[in-house]
Amino acid sequence: MAEPQPTLQSLAAKITELSETLTAYLRENKVPEPTFAADSPTSYSNLSPEIFMxxxxxxxALNDMWYLTQGPSESIFNYVHNCMPDAACLNILNFFDFWSAVPVSGSATYAEIATHTSLPHEVVFRVLQHAVSLRIFVEIEPGKSTSRIEHTSRSAALAKSAGLRALVSSILDDAGAPLMVMNEALRRYSQGKPELTQKMDESSFALFHAGGQFGKHGNSWDMLENDGDGEKQGWRQKNFVEFMRYVKEIFHLEGVVLDAHDWKSVGKATVVDVGGSAGHDAVVLAQHFPDLTITVEDLPKVKSSFEANLPADLKSRVTFREHDFFKPQTVQADIYIFKMILHDWPDAEAAKILQALIPALKPGARVILFEYIGNQGEASEAPQLPRSIKQMGSATDLRLMALFNGKERPVKAWKEVFRLADERFEVANVNANPQNFFAVIEAVWRG
Structure with a gap:
């Protein structure tokens, strides 16, 4: 029997009940509650799994209330009218670092912000007028062109967190434009065909960059490594490293990596962290398991971030090696780990990355994937998670389609990627928990 349709009154009652439950938990557990003030906590801390859900x-319920309050047509109109200007506004604020133009515990004039950002006064005024409507910054004297600007908690969160700024840049500035030409890429390369094209040169990203006006990059990794001139070359790569560090922080991936394998039982083992960025996971593993020797592999521009991140007492056990993971692996190890790497590539490319390991693999070597899975299981097996959680997975999935013609895969699809790479990979262990968004897939080389 279908559930009854929600109404404004039923949603209001549900929102009241759930708000009281959340507020009571915060009060009982002494969790500071965010406000819009600049000195507000920037996030809820230590929510239990139950209260998170x-x-x-x-x-x-709040989203349903928002939709029904407006009505179907107006909710679409209002969304379409605002969504791109909202994103463009945030991207401009972030790109030109409006965050540091205003002291977190002070204020600034429009003229001072214009000087700091080197943008015309009129542009600064117009961008901030929209930002204020989103509770990003606030006017001390609303409506006056002479008003000074202060931070709200939303803008202050960005001023305080390099990781959050890197997230905004990576998602909006790197991936935003390709997403907006995805309709044309689909029309050109996939319409009328039974499956999405798997060719990297037929992705939305490739179409957007085909003319070279914004850099003629073959894929987003090429852009990360090479965009910019002179000392600015590779600035996106450094930004992406910070983004990955922040992702690890907000998703508590330290625990996922530590619990993924019985690291203690392997004893004096060698590990290669393929595409391991600045070595954040390698450092955690080495600190907890002193018998591990770890090589972090990534592109050359990452090396300086790795060296800055590595504690002095780990230099004998954690090293960096410049490596393109499509090239044959030359480091023989007991365990190879890939964290949020393969999901960026279509099946054929993901299989090639695994195949590149084969020259170095010894019998019994293990390959461990850490992959974001959202709610990408089959309908019959996927738990009924809130839509706000499912959207995390589906939004990432569309972004991967735009950038790589890739996709978020259910767990069983990862087994197929291993099979496609080589029948000698045997998937030995799978640990998937959609409530923490990640799956761990472990395969053993039986060559």
Whole structure:
């Protein structure tokens, strides 16, 4: 029997109930509650899994209330009218670092912000007028062109966190434009065909960059490594490293990596972290398991970030090696790990990355994938998660389609990627928990 349709009154009652549950938890556990003030906590800390899910159900109810309050047509109109200007505004604020133009505990004039950003006064005024409507910054004297500008908690969160700024840049500045030409890429390369094209040169990213006006990059990794001139070359790569560090922080991936394998039982083992960025996971593993020797592999521009991140007492056990993971692997190890790497590539390329390991693999070597799975299981097996959680997976999935013609895969699809790479990979262990968004897939080389 279908559930009854929600109404404004039923949603209001549900929102009240869920809000009281969340507020009571915050009060009982002494969790500071965010406000819009600049000195507000920037996030909820230490929510239990149960109260986290309660919050997500509350978000779903609030979204339903937002839709029904406007009505179907107006909710679409208002979304379409605002979504791109909202994103463009945030991207401009972030790109020109409006965050540091205003002291977190002070204020600034429009003229001072214009000087700091080197943008015309009129542009600064117009961008900030929209930002203020989103509670990003606030006017001390609303409506006056002479008003000074202060931070809200939303803008202050960006001023305080390099990781959050890197997230905004990576998602909006790197991936935003390709997403907006995805309709044309699909029309050209996939319409009328039974499956999405798997060719990297037929992705939305490739179409956007084909003319070279914004850099003629073959894929986003090429852009990260090479965009910019002179000392600015590779600035996107450094930004992406910070983004990955932040992702590890907000998703608590340290625990996922530590619990993925019985690291203690392997004893004096060698590990290669393929595409390991600045070595954040390698450092955690080495600190917890002193018998591990770890090589972090990534592109050349990452090396300086790695060296800055590596504690002095780990230099004898954690090293960096410049390596393109499509090239044959030359480091023989007991364990190879890939964290959020293969999901960026279509099946054929993901298989090639695994095949590149084969020259160095010894019998019994293990390959461990850490992959974001969202809610990408089959309908019959996927738990009924709140829509706000499912959107995390589906939004990432569309971004991967735009950048790589890739996709978020359910767990069983990862087994197929291993099979496609080589029948001698045997998937030995799978640990998937959609509530923490990640799956760990472990394969053993039986060559």
């Amino acid at each position: 309660t919050r997500q159900v509350l978000l779903d």
